Amino acid sequence: MEQHAVEQHGKARPAVPTPEPAVLDVVVTTMSSDSHTWNLVFLQLLLEELGHRVTNLGACVPDELLVAECRRIEPDLIVLSSVNGHGFHDGLRLIGALRACPELAGTATVIGGKLGISGPGDPARQRELLAAGFDGVFEEGGSVVDFRSFLAALPASPRSLPTGSGALR
Numbered sequence: 001m002e003q004h005a006v007e008q009h010g011k012a013r014p015a016v017p018t019p020e021p022a023v024l025d026v027v028v029t030t031m032s033s034d035s036h037t038w039n040l041v042f043l044q045l046l047l048e049e050l051g052h053r054v055t056n057l058g059a060c061v062p063d064e065l066l067v068a069e070c071r072r073i074e075p076d077l078i079v080l081s082s083v084n085g086h087g088f089h090d091g092l093r094l095i096g097a098l099r100a101c102p103e104l105a106g107t108a109t110v111i112g113g114k115l116g117i118s119g120p121g122d123p124a125r126q127r128e129l130l131a132a133g134f135d136g137v138f139e140e141g142g143s144v145v146d147f148r149s150f151l152a153a154l155p156a157s158p159r160s161l162p163t164g165s166g167a168l169r
């Protein structure tokens with residue numbers, strides 16, 4: 001069969017393959033006090049649309065179950081969502097329990113939603129959550145855009161993130 005050599009014309013460069021974004025195993029969950037579910041459905045769909053694998057633990061997850069499931073799954077990322085106004089206090093309690101497990105001490109962990117009852121974007125609340133060990137805090141008002149940037153910046157093996165870095169937010 002006759003072969004045709006491909007000649008390059010003009011200045012266009014051959015396409016350079018770009019690295020595939022990391023596919024993450026993500027646990028999405030809310031906390032024991034919170035019975036809202038559409039926030040979790042939204043986050044699951046968002047993450048899956050971006051190509052990640054999601055385990056959604058659902059609403060009103062007791063602390064012990066949440067920690068046990070994260071130890072079993074060993075996800076790359078844990079996403080805590082709360083909208084009932086108790087998220088700040090629930091989050092502080094939970095991040096302590098997660099960071100106390102050697103397997104989860106370095107796992108990227110973020111929290112978001114409506115975390116208090118005083119409206120979004122309380123900087124003191126965000127600082128306290130970051131200092132307690134969260135890697136990102138995403139309250140309402142552009143939170144999803146910021147969360148997508150956070151995801152894009154996660155390395156292939158985000159388990160190596162330093163605990164409580166907070167630097168990504």
Ligand code: B12
Pocket residue numbers: 033034035036037038039042043079080081082083084085086110111112113114115116117118119138140143144147
């Ligand atoms: C539906 C609803 C309920 C339903 C929930 C049913 C269900 N299966 O989910 C029922 C009736 C059970 C309910 C109960 C209560 N609710 Co309610 N509920 C709502 C309501 C009307 C809509 C929530 C919803 O589904 N939104 C759709 C989803 C997709 O949006 P979302 O939850 O806001 O999540 C978005 C963002 O927050 C963000 N987000 C959320 N989490 C995360 C995490 C990350 C990492 C990121 C990046 C982003 C992110 O992304 C989502 C998309 O933008 C809201 C009011 C409102 N308009 O928001 C009140 C609301 C959340 N409820 C409220 C309250 C107070 C309660 C109750 C305490 C009422 C009571 N006295 O009993 C209880 C709490 C029960 C409990 N144990 O948690 C308050 C919370 C107040 C606050 N945080 O300041 C709200 C805001 C109403 C209000 N304005 O007062 N509720």
